[in-house]
Amino acid sequence: MSLTCVAKLSELREGRGRVVSVGDKTIALFRRGDRVHAIDNTCPHVNGPLGEGDLEGDWVACPWHKWRFDITTGLCERHPSVSVACYPVAIDGDEISLEL
Numbered sequence: 001m002s003l004t005c006v007a008k009l010s011e012l013r014e015g016r017g018r019v020v021s022v023g024d025k026t027i028a029l030f031r032r033g034d035r036v037h038a039i040d041n042t043c044p045h046v047n048g049p050l051g052e053g054d055l056e057g058d059w060v061a062c063p064w065h066k067w068r069f070d071i072t073t074g075l076c077e078r079h080p081s082v083s084v085a086c087y088p089v090a091i092d093g094d095e096i097s098l099e100l
């Protein structure tokens, strides 16, 4: 496991996702106040882009068919056996790093 700097905190808008690519992973970042959460960008239903979904509280709705995922746990609201990967986030000043 190592920390990889992926974005600046000042670049993230509250309530909007930001998609970053790290190696072969595509990850959606979401800012909630001074917290940042990172989940896989790819919806496990049929690969919708979660980073383009609307955020409501800690829930992001996939823009394609509206399955909702908890950005803090990756769990799907409608199908509890389904989830997306979550990645630990470290914030140092304006720098956001992921533990991958």
Ligand code: FES
Residues within 6 Å of the ligand: 043, 044, 045, 046, 047, 048, 062, 063, 064, 065, 066, 067
């Ligand atoms: S692709 Fe995400 S809900 Fe269908």
